[in-house]
Amino acid sequence: MAIEGVMRSGHVQIRVLDLAAAIHHYTEYYGLILTASDDRRAYLKGWDEFDHHSLVLREADEPGMDHVAFKVRGENDLDRIEGELRERLIAVTQIPAGEQLGVGRRIAFTVPTGHRIELYATCEQVGNGLPLRNPDVWPDGLKGMKASRFEHVLLYGPGVEATVALLSSVLGFVVAEDVVTEDGARIGAFLTAASKSHDIAFIEAPEARFHHLAYWLESWDDIRQAADIIRKKNIAIDIGPTRHGISRGLTIYFFDPSGNRNEVFSGSYQHYPDRPTITWDAAELGKAIFYYEGRLNEAFLSVTT
């Protein structure tokens, strides 16, 4: 196995105002599968994920993100990374196994942008609804947009450069694409842990905010059908269907009932360690974010949770 350390984005825990309304949105429309819930939290997964969950909804008074978690190859990676964080005088919190249903022990720390990052090595596997021997190509009973797997998050906050330095040096992330100003300041960074175009992205902003979470759809045709569902079900839409210049991904942005931004994402490319970083001038940010429109919409910069 060539991938060591951080393998991929594993799960994200977000806050929602009404748990029942959120479960309805994420299962019936986004097409995630509910694997467990209590009166405080609900656990969901994309259909083609094997782990117990990739999204946790927590009922709270304000929307936003509690944390995003990355899955590492083994328990020894947690110990090694914790040691390297402590060497850099970064506080690390231990979260015992079982705090989230099915998930082993986690470690947590805060990056300079102000967001909480967590790492874990083990999660109960519940399967993707297909047998491991001679499977069909999709399981019965899929709903809505049929989101297949957790893709990435985009976060706004101060200190993108320092955050990139930390995630690169300790967690082994690579900058697949970035955005720089005329005087060379990096105001956007799209980081990959392994083979995706990005597992996490940051945009420089005055305070720590949550911009969106994305799930993967298999094709442009699935993106089109997602647009049909957004209109049919009167889901609040931000923009799309359109395409990103950064990542070349096909996309729609829309909102859950609490105002958290969702994305359905497809296309894009695969990242390999010898792929060079692609840099965008800040003056070209419109084309970089919304390639077809060539300019940002008002919501992209101003609406976060």
Ligand SMILES: [Fe+2]
């Ligand atoms: Fe995205």
